[in-house]
Amino acid sequence: MSKQKFGLRILLMTIWAAVVAAGCARRDDTPFGSEGDAEVYLSVGLDNTENEQAISKAGQPTLDPDKDLAVYVINTHEDTLARWASFESVPSTLKFTPGAYKIVAEYKPEGIDFPAFESYAYRAEEKFVVKSKDKLHIDLVAKLAAAKISVEFDDNFDFYYQSYSVDIRTVGTDSLRFGKGETRCGFFEPGSVRMRFNLVTAEGQRLVFSPEPLAKADAADWYKLKLKVSSDQGSTQVIVIGTDSTLNPEKDITVEVPRYFLPKDKPAVEPVGFVSGTAQSVFEGEVPKWSLSARTPGGISSFVIRLNDGAGGVLASELGGATEIDLAGLGGDDPLRDKLKAAGFVWSEGLNSPEDAAISTSVFIDFTDAMKAAESGSAAYDFQFEVTDNYGQSPEAGPCVVKAEVKAPTVRFAGIAAADIWATRAFFTVRANYDLSAGTHPVLQYRKTASENWNDAVEGDDLTVTEAAVGGDGFYAARYELKGLQANTEYQFRISANGKEIVPETGSDTWRTEEALPVPGLVDGGFASGWSEAAATTALGVTVQAPPAGWATRNPLTTSQTALSPNPAGEGNDVAVSDVSSNNGTTLVYNPGNYNRKAVQLRTTGWGRGCYSKTGGDDAGKSGSLLLGTGANGSKEVGSRARNTSAAILFLGDYSFTQPTAATETWTYWWTSVSWGITGEHTQAYAYDAFAGETMAEGAAFVSRPATVHFQYQFTPVSGTAGFLVRAEVRAADGTVIATGSVQEAAQQDNMTTRTLTLDYNDTSKSAAELCLLFSSDADLSVGTSGGKDVPASPLVVKQTDGKPHVGNVLVIDNVELGYEFK
Structure with a gap:
């Protein structure tokens, strides 16, 4: 039977080709340029199975996926960026600039256009997003791209009708006609199955009608339609449509044959x-x-x-x-x-x-x-x-x-300020003398200055429009947010309205987006380059670790012990300096998830002169008679002590501290040298360091506005902790905070995992001048001091008695990077 044409196929194909050609010419971005640093590795395959109960495979082609599958890449604007006639022609490594793409593998012989009889085509596609330096593997398995439909007329059609056929289509206006004796299968674009019956009754009356669409036929489905005429006492005729498919198990559908002499409602x-x-x-x-x-x-x-x-x-x-x-x-x-x-x-x-x-x-x-x-x-x-x-x-x-x-409306494009242009997005104000909240929005257009072609921003895709109230001059204002720009790239912007192109009222003709700057002082997101594991040596011989330039830690404070601790037994020589009282809270270690990299470990510790990690001591005895058993001798020996506790911190900025003050713990105990005597009160003084003060000057010069901070971390908490803290701020030149973000987490994390901190901008009208970024092993940034045997209440540490240092939360961080893509 013949194929029906309900549209202007040749004209539509010509328009489609022109649009594709224009799209490819218009977009000057290519993912395959020398600047692309994201890599995609592609493999292809073929799955020629069909979702059907039983079918003859005689018409199915034998294909080699390497030779017969064409491959092409499409961007979010549906522009074809590259096409290869076969997978054999595809480079082993595809280089992309950061962005969103779709890659397609397809077998569709020249001349095949659905719907058609006995025409096979295969297709696979995958959408993906790549960031800078990504390495992505994509496996495309092409499957049958069309839905297969067959029609079988029951013999009783001959009793009711001189002639009969059914036209079937899914999408578009083209259909295939199935008549008596048609045994071929039709191939269609996936979509709802629409039928149009063409019947001539025994009396010669021609009936043409369409029932409601059937369920959607998906790619690789075989939709088998069995048609039979039924009647009620020989009068009202209906056609019963049976769908014989495991994928479409609907019950029989009854369609009434319209009787055209019946009145219908008016339009x-x-x-x-x-x-x-x-x-x-x-x-x-x-x-x-x-x-x-x-x-x-x-x-x-x-x-x-x-x-x-x-x-x-x-x-x-x-x-x-x-x-x-x-x-x-x-x-x-x-x-x-x-x-x-x-x-x-x-x-x-x-x-x-x-x-x-x-x-x-x-x-x-x-x-x-x-x-x-x-x-x-x-x-x-x-x-x-x-x-x-x-x-x-x-x-x-x-x-x-x-x-x-x-x-003709009056539309104005407000002047663009430098702070309106970010790394990957920009803000604009458009004004009109009609209500922009109810009417259409003038079109924002943009282009790179190196390009001849303008791009239309599309609301809901790369453009968000927020309307504002009418101003005193009778003009309504709308705020436009354009996303998807490339960092450190020169652009031009304009508004298209009423057939006119409107440029900004004031400001430059061209604008350069901000750079997508990395975290200051870091190389490949790591701290190893520039980190010194022996930046200084204290008077007691303790080495002090120091971070890269521009970063600071508390290590100078936690290693600040200048005098040896008194013997905890209350006599003899002072105690040698050790990690118990003088330690680096922030140190360079191997990344536990990648031993080819160095990470930073931050641990909450006890520190300072007078810290002890030992057994015994703290036996005060009691007042009374040894003879009568009412008293007991104590000891002047003190037990384990954690004098000061503080979280390890690592932050952008400068750090200084006030040398800890000399403090004294007076230990009181009961003792007598006479075996039958009365115990008396004695005291022993123990000198220790008490925290005196510190200054944290946070921030580093930074002129970009990131969207996120990504980092890898491992976390070992102590019981009762409030967790670790990561905090970020972006500040303007006047010192105001324009963006904040933080992560506080108390849950244990045994393996290095990635976490994202999102920056929330409260002011988009100011440029960035400074970035603050801080990592802390404890959410409490204060320093706790204890003059007795109880450890400071916060930050928490576990008091040790085996010579090991008093340690609290342990946080490991690495791969710290900034993201510039806003949601």
Whole structure:
């Protein structure tokens, strides 16, 4: 049976080719340039299985995925960036600039266009996002790209009808006709299965009708339709559609054969953007949508656009002088259809041809793009829509009349400030003399200065528009946020409205986006380069570790012991210096997840002269008689001590401290040298260091505004802790904080894992001047001091008695990087 054409296939293919060519020419970004540092490794395969119960494979081609699958790359604007005729031609490594892409592998022989009989095509696609230096492996397995549909007519069709066939389509206007004896399978684009029956009764009456669409047929599905005529006492005829498929287990669907002599409801129309017959005066764009929808239970015999303002009107001049056009009566390839589209009219499939209109029960026409102001100012429109169904009925209210004066709006593009341009996004203010919250938004266009072509920003994709209230001058303002820009790249911006290009009122003609700067002082996200594990040696011989330039730690404080600790036994020589009282809280260690890298370990510790980690001591005895057993000798020996506790910190900035003060713990105990005597009170003094003060001057010069901070971490907490802390701030030149973000986590993390801190900007109108970034092993940044045997309440450490240092939370960090992509 023949293939039906309901659209202008050749013209549409020509337009499609032109759009693709224009898209490729317009986009000057290529993911395969020398600047691309993200790598994609591609492999392909073929899966020729079909979701069916049983089928002959005789028509299925034998393919070699390496030779027969074409490969191409598409960006988010649906531009084809590169295409290879076969996978064999694809480079082993594809280099991309950061961004979002789609890669496709496809087998589709030349000349194949769905729908078609016995035509196989295979396709696989994957969307992906790559960041700088990513290495991504993609495996594309191409599967049957079309849905397969077969039709079987029951023999009883011959009893009821002289001839019969069914036209089937899924998407678009093209269909395949299945008639008596058709055994071939049809291949269709995936979509809802739409049927149109063509029947001639025994009396010679021709019936053409369409039931409600069937369930969607997906790619690789085989949809087997078995059709049978049934009747009720030989009168009302119905067609029973059976779907024999494990994937579509619907019950039989009963479709009533329409009896055309029955009356149908009159057509009903619903205008949007206007009231029929009511004149209005509006600015172009003030009405966001002009359209008319029609419900036509009896199908459509005519859908007339009548121009009441005659051949000299605005629309008639664009339609070659035509003043009356029956859209439902125009053939699919009538030139007037192209003129209507060029004039700004868009309509639903039911108005694509007389055949479609005759069976359509719901249609619409949109003419928003037709309602334009004239170049000289305003334009007057006076036209109407007249709908008639197959029974000669029209809407009760008569024609639907559009009467409007469309005036040229005044649109202003506010001047761009330097702070409006970020690394990957930019902010703009657009003003108009109509309500932007209800009307259409002027189009923002942008381009790299190295490109000749402008790109339209698309709301919901790379553009977000926020409306503001009307100002004192009667103008409404809207805030535009454009995303997806490339860092450190020169751009131009403009607004397109009313057929005019509007440049910013003040400021430069070109703008350079901020650099996507890395974290200051780090190399490849790590601290190893520039870290010194012996930056200084204290008077007691303790080496002090120091971070890269621009970073600071508390190590100078926790290694600040200048005098040896007294013997805890209260006599003899002082105690040698050790890690118990003089230690680096922040040190360079091997990354536990990658021993080829060095990471930074931050541990909360006890420190200072007078710290002890030992057994015994702290036996005070008691007052009383040794003879009578009411007293007991104690000891002047003290036990384990954690004099000062503090979180290990690592931050951008400078650190200084006040030398700890000399403090004394007076240990009181009971003792007598006479075995029968009364114990007396004695004391022993122990000197120790007490925290005196510190200064943390946070921040480093930084002129970019990042979106996120990514870091890898491992965390070993102590019981009762509030967790570790990572904190970031961005400050403006006047010192105000314009963005903040923090992560506080108390849960244990045994393996190095990635965490993201999101910066929340409270002020987008100021440029960055300083970045603050701090890592701390404890959420409490203060320093605790104890003059007795109890450890400071916070920050927490576990008091040791085995000679090991008093340690609290242990945090390991590495791969600290900034992200510039905003959600």
